Each structure stands twice: as C-alpha cells, then as structure tokens.
Amino acid sequence: MASEVLTWQSKLVQPESRAPAGFRSLVTPVYRGSTTLFESAAATRDTWKQDTTPYSYGLYGTPTSLELAARIAELEGGHHTFLTPGGQAAISLVNFALLKPGDHVLTPDAIYGPHRQFGDGMLHKFGVEVEYYDPLIGTGIEHLVRSNTKLIWCESPGSVTMEVQDLPAIVKVANSQGITVAIDNTYSAGVLLDAFAHGAHVTIQALTKYIGGHSDLLLGSVTVKDAERYELLGEAHQALGMAVSPDDCSLALRGMQTLAVRLEKLGASCLQVAKWLEARPEISQVLHPAIPSSPGHSIWARDFKGSASVFSIVFDERFTKEQILRFIDTLSIFKIGYSWGGVTSLAVPYFDIRRAHRDYGHRLVRLNIGLESVDDLLGDLAAALSTLDG
Ligand SMILES: *Cc1c(COP(=O)(O)O)cnc(C)c1O
Numbered sequence: 001m002a003s004e005v006l007t008w009q010s011k012l013v014q015p016e017s018r019a020p021a022g023f024r025s026l027v028t029p030v031y032r033g034s035t036t037l038f039e040s041a042a043a044t045r046d047t048w049k050q051d052t053t054p055y056s057y058g059l060y061g062t063p064t065s066l067e068l069a070a071r072i073a074e075l076e077g078g079h080h081t082f083l084t085p086g087g088q089a090a091i092s093l094v095n096f097a098l099l100k101p102g103d104h105v106l107t108p109d110a111i112y113g114p115h116r117q118f119g120d121g122m123l124h125k126f127g128v129e130v131e132y133y134d135p136l137i138g139t140g141i142e143h144l145v146r147s148n149t150k151l152i153w154c155e156s157p158g159s160v161t162m163e164v165q166d167l168p169a170i171v172k173v174a175n176s177q178g179i180t181v182a183i184d185n186t187y188s189a190g191v192l193l194d195a196f197a198h199g200a201h202v203t204i205q206a207l208t209k210y211i212g213g214h215s216d217l218l219l220g221s222v223t224v225k226d227a228e229r230y231e232l233l234g235e236a237h238q239a240l241g242m243a244v245s246p247d248d249c250s251l252a253l254r255g256m257q258t259l260a261v262r263l264e265k266l267g268a269s270c271l272q273v274a275k276w277l278e279a280r281p282e283i284s285q286v287l288h289p290a291i292p293s294s295p296g297h298s299i300w301a302r303d304f305k306g307s308a309s310v311f312s313i314v315f316d317e318r319f320t321k322e323q324i325l326r327f328i329d330t331l332s333i334f335k336i337g338y339s340w341g342g343v344t345s346l347a348v349p350y351f352d353i354r355r356a357h358r359d360y361g362h363r364l365v366r367l368n369i370g371l372e373s374v375d376d377l378l379g380d381l382a383a384a385l386s387t388l389d390g
Pocket of ligand 1: 209
C-alpha cells in the first residue's frame with residue numbers, strides 16, 4: 001500500500017520488490033553493513049558483546065566476519081576470536097589491550113620486525129618498557145621477570161631467523177607470576193602448533209598468510225582462551241575501531257576450506273627444497289625447524305605437528321653482498337617480495353638483521369615455497385647458485 005504513494009526516488013532506496021526467499025548455497029554470503037537494524041526503539045543497543053546483542057553495528061561484526069571469527073576460534077580451540085585489519089593490527093591490539101604505562105613486557109629478539117618497531121616506538125612512547133630476550137631462553141625467562149612484567153610475547157619459530165621457542169617452559173614461569181603469554185602463531189596457521197594446549201593465553205595470526213593463502217588479502221586475528229581476556233580485548237577492539245572488510249573475510253573463509261591440503265603440500269615441498277639446499281656447498285646453514293641443525297629443532301619435534309613453507313638460508317662467508325643480491329636477481333620462478341603463505345615462491349634478502357646471540361651478517365636470504373613443482377624450483381635455485389662462483 002505504502003509503495004503506491006512513494007515517489008520513484010524513494011522506491012530506489014526503499015523498494016518493495018525482492019528476490020524470492022529460500023536460496024541456499026554452501027557459501028557464507030558477503031554481508032555488507034555499517035548500520036544494523038533493530039526491531040524497535042527499545043531494542044537499540046550499542047555494544048560489541050555478541051553474547052547479549054549479536055548485531056548492533058557493522059564495526060562489531062556482520063554474519064560474514066563473525067562466521068570467520070567463530071571458525072578461527074574453533075580451529076585454534078579458543079574461547080573467542082577478534083578480527084583485525086591485518087596481523088600487525090592484531091599485534092597492536094594485544095599490546096594496547098593488556099599494557100599500561102609503567103608495565104614491562106618481554107618480547108623475543110626474533111619477533112616480527114614491525115612488532116619490534118611497535119615496541120620501540122609506540123609502547124616506549126606510552127611508557128611501557130620492552131625488553132628483548134633470547135628466543136631460546138626457555139625456563140631462563142624466570143630471571144628476566146619483574147614485579148611489573150605483565151606480558152610475555154612468543155613467536156615460534158621466530159621471524160626470519162626461525163628459532164623454535166619452549167612455549168610450555170615460558171608458560172610455566174608466567175603462570176606462577178600471573179603473567180599473560182601471547183604468541184604470534186602465524187607460522188603454524190593456528191594448527192601446526194596447538195598454542196592453547198601448550199598453555200598460551202592469547203594467540204594472534206596474520207590471516208594474510210596461510211588462512212588467506214593467495215596473497216590477495218590482509219587480515220589478522222586475536223584469539224583468547226578465557227572470558228577475562230575476552231573483556232579486555234573486546235573493549236580495546238572497539239576503542240581502536242578495528243574494522244574489517246566483509247569481502248576479505250569472505251576470501252579468508254574460502255581460503256580456510258583448502259588450508260589442510262595447501263599446508264601439507266607446501267610443508268612437504270618446502271622441506272624437500274630445504275634439504276636440497278642444506279647439501280649445497282654454497283650454503284652454510286639452513287634455518288628450518290625440521291632441519292636438525294636449526295635452532296630449537298628438538299622443541300619443534302616435541303611440540304609441532306608439522307612445518308610450513310617459509311625458511312631462511314645462510315650463505316657461506318666467502319660470498320659478498322653483491323653476489324648474494326645477484327643470486328636473488330638471477331632467480332626467475334622465485335619472485336622477489338615480502339610476506340609468505342601464498343601459492344608463489346618468493347625470495348627476499350635480510351641483511352644486517354639484529355639478533356643478540358647470532359650474527360648472520362649480509363648472508364641471510366628468506367625463501368617462501370609455493371605450489372610450483374619442486375623440480376622447477378630446484379632447477380631455478382641451481383641456476384642461480386651457479387652464478388655465485390663464476
Ligand atoms: C606477516 C606477519 C605479520 C603481519 O601481518 P600483516 O597482515 O602483514 O599485517 C605478523 N606476524 C608475523 C609473524 C608475520 O609473518
């Protein structure tokens with residue numbers, strides 16, 4: 001009735017004709033929405049807490065983003081997952097939610113580079129003291145804990161230098177002092193290391209990597225183990241306005257469906273390439289957790305269900321920086337670029353990387369193995385290595 005009196009301009013915005021109801025597909029729809037409608041004025045609520053009001057504003061979740069969040073929480077065995085615009089945003093969310101001026105945080109030396117910048121910049125500016133520790137410290141962490149230590153970060157294996165951490169040993173010390181342990185579990189895609197079973201209280205992932213899996217989205221997740229940290233993280237998530245795109249969530253939901261087969265194939269190809277490189281005279285060390293000479297290998301063998309697609313190689317000391325750059329430039333199947341976890345093999349130099357207990361000089365190159373055939377990848381590496389001694 002009302003539509004007969006509406007002008008055509010109003011009908012453009014409030015039409016009466018609709019597609020038929022009853023469509024069912026296997027795919028979670030992409031729900032766009034900032035405004036969320038309420039049944040009545042009395043029912044309006046402005047809250048991020050889905051347990052009381054599932055939908056109150058697009059920022060706090062749409063069915064698309066909440067479906068992804070629920071599936072990440074389920075996969076990791078957590079209490080609840082918050083989605084963030086990227087992995088780095090997940091890191092800043094945890095730090096902002098759990099720390100205040102005067103607090104002390106222990107962060108491994110091999111933490112993801114931009115996380116270190118966040119600690120030295122933003123956290124320092126807000127009066128939080130960040131202390132870096134040797135990722136291989138294990139129970140020795142007890143000597144670094146202070147009365148104002150509120151948070152211990154782990155990342156295992158560490159970025160670029162791949163040290164595997166003794167998470168249970170660190171958790172044991174933290175629990176005896178009431179300290180939260182948060183782990184960047186991106187390498188494991190939340191599955192190769194069951195971080196919650198090993199005692200972590202908070203996990204983060206760059207969903208950009210294995211959950212997305214195709215180098216076409218940026219997303220992050222923060223998953224909490226218990227209700228207390230759920231409140232702290234949820235409040236900070238709202239305050240910081242961590243909005244995510246439903247399109248990216250939809251791509252991540254698609255990526256998740258093939259995570260198991262991709263990880264299995266990527267892990268197997270990567271290990272094959274790593275072992276091949278280990279036997280080459282040009283390479284002095286292969287930093288890959290499944291290689292026995294890699295730092296923390298025995299802990300990896302104890303705690304992990306497998307290995308992933310990213311690792312690093314250290315060239316022999318006789319090679320100059322220019323030779324190693326030329327090696328990378330000679331590769332053709334391997335592309336040159338940051339990030340990892342997609343279908344394309346990548347190489348990137350990490351020269352003069354700062355690690356307190358290990359110095360790799362200008363000799364470290366990180367590789368990501370994709371879904372190309374291993375034979376082609378080895379051919380590409382062999383051709384590039386042959387330029388070194390020439
Ligand atoms: C890539 C990465 C991040 C950051 O993720 P973005 O989505 O790129 O912001 C965080 N931690 C680790 C270990 C990473 O590799």
